Amino acid sequence: MKFSCEKSVLSKEIGIAGEVIASKNAISILSNIYLEAKDSSLTIKATDLKVTFETKVPVTVEEEGSTTVFGDKFMGILNNLPEGEMEFEQKDMAITIKSKSLKGNYHLKSIASEKFPEFPQDDTAQFFDLPIKDFKEMIQQTVFAVSFDETRYFMNGVFCEKEDGGLVMVGTDGRRLAYIKKNIGAAIPDFKGAIIPTKVLGIAGKRAGDEGLISLAITDNIFYLKFASYYFSSVLIEGQFPNYRRVIPENQLNHFIVKRTDMLEAVRRVSLLLEAKETRIKFSISSGTLVVDSEESDLGDAKMEIPCQYEGEGISLALNYHYIEEPFKAMAEEDIEILFNEPTKAITVRPMPEKDFFHIVMPMQID
Secondary structure (H helix, E strand, O other): OEEEEEHHHHHHHHHHHHHHOOOOOOOOHHHEEEEEEEOOEEEEEEEOOOEEEEEEEEOEEEEOEEEEEEHHHHHHHHHHOOOOEEEEEEEOOEEEEEEOOOOOOEEEEEEOHHHOOOOOOOOOOOOEEEEHHHHHHHHHOOHHHOOOOHHHHHHOEEEEEEEOOEEEEEEEOOOEEEEEEEOOOOOOOOOOOEEEEHHHHHHHHHHOOOOOEEEEEEOOOEEEEEEOOEEEEEEOEOOOOOOHHHHOOOOOOEEEEEEHHHHHHHHHHHHOOOOOOOOEEEEEEEOOEEEEEOOOEOOEOOEEEEEOEOOOOOEEEEEEHHHHHHHHHHOOOOEEEEEEOOOOOOEEEEEEOOOOEEEEEOOEOOO
């Protein structure tokens, strides 16, 4: 195998492949990136056995062939070479890498491409399209709320289902819930509700642009994703996702409105004096004012006052500050409404004016 191309042609794609790879063990095929030069293009593949990535880039092929190279070192070499044309040649279980603007080269050992895992293929998978911008917003509004507790593996991903012709995504860790629904205006094929791992969603959210369409397909056990020249798949998480509709409050009689940036700054400043494992801060709401404060500890305490729109009797809530900070960061709207009934019941966080997403947070004990 022998081919040449500009460094800029490869850099981004190899970077994405590196995000997919789970291992940095040089002798493992799962640490390697698959390269195949054929018909004026280079096919690039990477996998951790659960998530797969494939793309093609244009190159000048002098000799067709395929191999796999240790991804971590391959990325390191590319990152440290200057921009410009590069040459790659595979011989005797090693690939020679050199830049035409430098004297010298690299010899990187390789593993035969025949040992690289096969990727899942399902010709019956039914794809549907939605705007990339909408899909990225769905990821942004849900992915942070999933659980990292491996004993609750069925919460380790984002739940996705078809509902009334729209697409719903939900994330929860049992103490909070993030919900968004997009009526995408296109036919969505029927599929069983699926739990999608956050890894593939995170890569897509980071690497997809803001314009154009993205294609999705969900089968019984695989999630497929296509955009630009990229093709991903991911094994779905098995298990029964919780009945999230049961925790969504139907009627909440009290509410207040704050500026998003005011709340974020107050929470950040107050949380500075929390001890390492402490997450609880108190929110005291009265007419026109919201006081955010931390409990007194060996480190001290903090109190911040910000304006809010509220009419009613004074009331206090205790919340995990991460559960307020993260949805506020995910939203971009200036005004945020918080709805509640009483200090021990779930609160709802949503933008004003109301949009197609919201967040539910369970309060903590005040005393």
